[in-house]
Amino acid sequence: MNKHDIVKKLLDSKAVDFNAIGKMVAEIGPSLSLADEPWEGFCGTMRTFIHLYRLPGVNSPVENINTLAEVAGELR
Amino acid sequence: MNYGNPVQSDKASVTGFEYRVLHALSFSRNTLGLLAEEGYDDPDTLQDKILPEKVIGETAFLLYAASLVEHAAIKDKVFEIAQILAPYARSKKILLGICLYPALAIEFAQAHVFLTRIGYPDNCFDRMLDKSISAQSHFGRERPPHRMLEQEWVKRVWTGSNEPAGKRISDMITNSALSYPVDLLHGTREDLYAFTHALMYATCFNISPWKIGKKTELILEEAEAMLARCIDEQDYDLAGELLLAWPLTGSAWSPLAVFAFQVLMRVEDEAGFLPSPATRIDTLQKLEGEKKKKYLHATAYHTVYVMGLLCSASLQTGMRPPSNISANKPSPKIPQKVLEFLRAGNSNPHWLADFDQLEENEKNPLADLLLNIALYRSVQQKQYDRVFELIQIAYEEKIGSSALVTQAAELLGRLSQLTSFG
Numbered sequence: 001m002n003k004h005d006i007v008k009k010l011l012d013s014k015a016v017d018f019n020a021i022g023k024m025v026a027e028i029g030p031s032l033s034l035a036d037e038p039w040e041g042f043c044g045t046m047r048t049f050i051h052l053y054r055l056p057g058v059n060s061p062v063e064n065i066n067t068l069a070e071v072a073g074e075l076r
Numbered sequence: 077m078n079y080g081n082p083v084q085s086d087k088a089s090v091t092g093f094e095y096r097v098l099h100a101l102s103f104s105r106n107t108l109g110l111l112a113e114e115g116y117d118d119p120d121t122l123q124d125k126i127l128p129e130k131v132i133g134e135t136a137f138l139l140y141a142a143s144l145v146e147h148a149a150i151k152d153k154v155f156e157i158a159q160i161l162a163p164y165a166r167s168k169k170i171l172l173g174i175c176l177y178p179a180l181a182i183e184f185a186q187a188h189v190f191l192t193r194i195g196y197p198d199n200c201f202d203r204m205l206d207k208s209i210s211a212q213s214h215f216g217r218e219r220p221p222h223r224m225l226e227q228e229w230v231k232r233v234w235t236g237s238n239e240p241a242g243k244r245i246s247d248m249i250t251n252s253a254l255s256y257p258v259d260l261l262h263g264t265r266e267d268l269y270a271f272t273h274a275l276m277y278a279t280c281f282n283i284s285p286w287k288i289g290k291k292t293e294l295i296l297e298e299a300e301a302m303l304a305r306c307i308d309e310q311d312y313d314l315a316g317e318l319l320l321a322w323p324l325t326g327s328a329w330s331p332l333a334v335f336a337f338q339v340l341m342r343v344e345d346e347a348g349f350l351p352s353p354a355t356r357i358d359t360l361q362k363l364e365g366e367k368k369k370k371y372l373h374a375t376a377y378h379t380v381y382v383m384g385l386l387c388s389a390s391l392q393t394g395m396r397p398p399s400n401i402s403a404n405k406p407s408p409k410i411p412q413k414v415l416e417f418l419r420a421g422n423s424n425p426h427w428l429a430d431f432d433q434l435e436e437n438e439k440n441p442l443a444d445l446l447l448n449i450a451l452y453r454s455v456q457q458k459q460y461d462r463v464f465e466l467i468q469i470a471y472e473e474k475i476g477s478s479a480l481v482t483q484a485a486e487l488l489g490r491l492s493q494l495t496s497f498g
Contacts, residue, residue, distance in 0.1 A: 062312070068348075072349065
């Protein structure tokens with residue numbers, strides 16, 4: 001499965017309700033724009049509300065050196 | 077393509093370091109062939125997109141560093157790859173980038189600048205770059221201090237200037253990680269990069285360096301603390317960049333640095349290239365042909381280049397590390413408790429195998445390394461009782477990097493104050 005497939009599957013699953021997000025932004029956007037929070041942008045509509053992270057290789061060290069040598073060696 | 081063992085003879089042989097530079101250069105030639113046109117963006121892998129400009133710029137930097145080494149075979153190889161690189165570095169797209177975006181002109185022109193300094197000038201690009209960096213909007217992008225230093229360094233390479241740092245550049249150095257203690261316990265990889273890159277740029281890769289704020293001993297002490305972390309985490313990309321601190325400051329290699337260099341060389345010899353965690357075997361095995369080659373190069377080229385830079389800097393400055401680990405003062409015996417802690421658990425980092433192979437008289441000078449690793453690991457695991465024990469050992473035995481030990485002691489001090497809040 002590639003990253004495009006992941007996004008497509010996620011969209012197809014309807015797990016993210018964009019209508020509901022839009023409605024919520026319309027409700028709270030104006031007050032967020034005036035919120036005094038130092039770390040974010042100044043305009044509520046420019047904020048990121050949902051992050052989907054791909055974290056490849058988290059805490060996974062370098063692969064087995066000999067196997068790497070073998071697989072990379074095939075490219076000779 | 078041949079990624080067989082880069083070094084056929086012993087790990088620190090007379091020709092070993094030159095051979096490693098040649099190996100990195102050969103890898104760069106293949107990387108250019110695979111990635112210089114379109115970069116890398118394969119949805120079948122989880123590797124992030126890589127822009128061709130990044131590959132082109134980094135290859136030019138490697139060529140520049142290698143060109144500073146007095147060695148006929150290396151010079152021939154640099155010449156060969158410069159010919160391949162030049163059309164990419166000076167494409168119409170790059171020229172347009174310099175023209176349209178003065179704030180990014182140095183980024184676009186980086187490869188052109190290095191090629192110029194190596195001996196391949198181009199007047200058309202020079203004129204466009206000159207005009208672009210004279211534009212009002214050239215300074216229109218805000219950058220962190222080490223990135224500002226990079227801009228100034230590339231300009232210095234371009235003009236061949238050896239002027240001392242003026243106020244503007246001194247201010248950049250003052251605001252960079254070269255003037256403040258690095259957060260050795262909770263610093264991110266980006267923080268470590270800020271340190272290694274600022275050092276590379278401020279020292280101008282040993283060509284007319286600027287004056288650095290912090291004392292060299294403090295720079296090296298912090299580099300040692302960070303190096304211990306990176307070697308333990310098998311982060312060889314950052315480890316290689318940190319090792320540059322020794323040749324770039326013209327300092328004698330410490331036992332810890334010599335050992336770390338040896339680990340990198342052994343891993344490079346066994347894998348055929350210095351690997352990073354980004355290269356995943358299951359992905360490599362799924363791919364075939366051109367896709368497989370591209371994936372390998374996209375994930376591995378940066379670490380391979382770092383090894384090339386490190387060996388080039390060591391040769392350029394006559395700062396080859398010694399083949400044996402020895403201290404210039406009597407070393408305390410490594411405390412058993414530290415060893416036991418490091419051997420406990422499932423972790424089996426590469427360095428431990430190298431350590432076990434050393435003679436007893438080579439092990440003891442590495443007490444600093446072992447204490448640093450144990451301390452860093454304990455803080456990450458929030459084992460503060462062990463942190464306390466290790467600080468006691470550090471003070472009693474006078475081992476460990478004092479910057480790291482001091483930061484750990486400060487952490488315990490703050491935690492103890494926290495308890496008073498109930």
